[in-house]
Each structure stands twice: as structure tokens, then as C-alpha cells.
Amino acid sequence: MDIAQIYKDSGALLKGHFLLSSGKHSPFYLQSAKVLENPKVANALAYELALQIHNAGVAVDCVCSPALGGILAGYELARSLSVRFIFTERVEGVMTLRRGFEVKPKEKILICEDIITTGGSAMESAKIMKALGAEIVGFAALANRGICNRFNVLRNVETPDCRLDESLPLFALEDFVFETYEARNCPLCKQGSKAIKPGSRGN
Template sequence: MENERVLDEFRAAGALLEGHFVLSSGLRSPRYLQCARVLMDPSRAERLASALADRLPAEVRDLVEVVVSPAMGGVIIGHEMGRALGRPAMFVERPTGTFELRRGFALEPGQKVLMVEDVVTTGLSSREAIKAITEAGGEVVGAAALVDRSNGGVDLGVPFTALIKLDVPTYQPDALPPELAAIPAIKPGSRAAA
């Protein structure tokens, strides 16, 4: 799936937003991709996950035994990636602020895991999820996301594949351009800003 077709999926879902957004990292941005909206249509979620699964390097795809995603934003795309790869899918969550497997989810020692996110900006959530997976006995062989917003700057310590790279500027809250500072900020994500 080409970048413009991926963006068309977001546009069709009303998920490509323009304004002043507070990201989970605390950074500010003039554009936001609301993955929850694009994934609320099961057939669209299936198309996007299939395209992302097809984009995985064969050497990663062939190793994957289970897909693990961070809650909240990664749950749907993680489930759909599990379906696309024909592998079980589970998620880590933060009941006390740190990711962990719960709800009866467990990994076999050394089980090969693909960690799947909706959006990666700084990579903080991804690295935290990878740490939780490793601590639970899994071996993360790769990471994937619908959207890479890192401007090429993220290093997750494992091969990383994104369906689309969206290079949107981000700003510190005290260094906003005037046109962004003039717009009220909205926090659309599921995690409190840093």
C-alpha cells in the first residue's frame, strides 16, 4: 500500500487532524493521526494490518510466534496484525504505571515476539513495551507501527517497520511557532502527556 493510499484511509475515516495537539511525549504538533478512528472500521483495520504485515522483512515475519502490543492504542492494530500473520495476539497494559502482561496472557521463555504499536513518535512507549515483553520471557524480534512520526530518529533496538512515515514537525511547549501558539491545544491520545 503506497503512502498516499494509506493517508486516503486516514482521510476517509476523519482521522487526519489539523490543529494544535499535545502528544503523549509532551511535544506539540500541528497534525495528528487518530488511529482509533481509522481502526474503528474492521475492514479498514484489516486492510492496513495486512499491508503492514506484507511490509515486514521476511526474516522478521518468519520468526514471529506471537504479537504483543501496548494498550490502549496498540490493541486493535496488534489484534489485526495477529490475524494477518496467523499468530496469537495479546497486549501489555499499565495498571500501576508500568507495562505488564495481565488477563492470563503469558509468554513462553524465548518466545519470538513482534511488538506492534499504532503510532511511534519518540519510541518511549515502544521501548517500555519491549522491556515488559523481555521481562516476561519473550524475545522481541521486531517492532511495527501503522505510523512512524519520529522523523527517522527512533531506535527501538530491534528492526522497525512502519506502514507510513509521516514527517510532521514537533515542538517543545515553550518553543511553539506563533501560528500554533494561537490555537488552543488538544490532547487526543490515551496516555497522559509527559
């Protein structure tokens, strides 16, 4: 599958001046919600991701996603893997497991995002699952921003900004490596442009 083309065709590969969740600026942004609004496309992408996980021999009992962005991707992946799905969400800024969801001791859980950037939210979810006695078997995403090492693909790349546990595999359909800038050194800002936080102004 040509994942980059799917993002482009869905209007999900945005160009402009964006403020990322990491605090950095970038001229590109991936909006996976635009891809996932088409159920057939979402199902096809999840199937390909599930195939990667299956071929790697990783056993999964449950998929967990951090809300809000990871919910659709995680649910579709869980369906392709024929396992249950749960999600964590922030309550007053703290990632929490709510809504009656429970985790069994030693349950093998895969953390799924729509996009992995630094992996901060994914790790917050993973820590909750581990605290409840589960075993984290890996991370998955439709797209990887290239900051974290993807399973058997970017293992030789130094990734000081990655917050994932890199002893575990990261599965993704594509690596999108975009330029990012510290806010104080952003050339777009110096040109007079103002960074837009993704999700605002129709983005």
C-alpha cells in the first residue's frame, strides 16, 4: 500500500506552519482523522498493520489507545486482530483508565496510536497498563514521524527525543520524516508566519 498517497488523497497530509504536541514547529502535519473517516480505508489500513504484528509473532490479548486521536485506529486494529479494545483518557491533564475498563494480570496489551511522534501519550497509557499488572508487548501506529525507531527499520538511527520503551517493537505502515524546528529557531516564525495548533482553524 502507498500510505503516503493515501494520506495525500484523503487531504490528510497538510502543509503550512504547525505547532506540534512536542512544542516544536513543522511545515507539515498528518491528520489521520481524515484518513479514518472512510471505514473501508480504515479497515484496509488496520488489516495491513495487523498483518505486520502477526508476521512478527507478537501475541496480543488487547489493544489500548490513548484518547482521542488513537481511538479509531486502535479499534480497527483490535477488530483486525480479533481482540478486545480499551482506551485511556486525560482527566484534568492526567492519563486515566475509566468507563469500567479493566485489565487482567499478565494480559498482553499492544498500545496503538494513529500517529507516533515522540510516543509520549503512548508511554503514558503503557505505564497505566503496567501498573495494573498487564504486559506491554509493543506499540503500533498508522504512521510514524521517524523520531522513534520502527521495528527492524530505523534501529540504527539515534532517537534522543523518543519517549517509547525501545526494547519493545514499534509497528507502523509508513515513516514520515518531516523537518521540525525549536520554536525559538523556527524559520517560518522568522518569516512572520504564526504556528497553528493542529485541530484548530479547520485543521
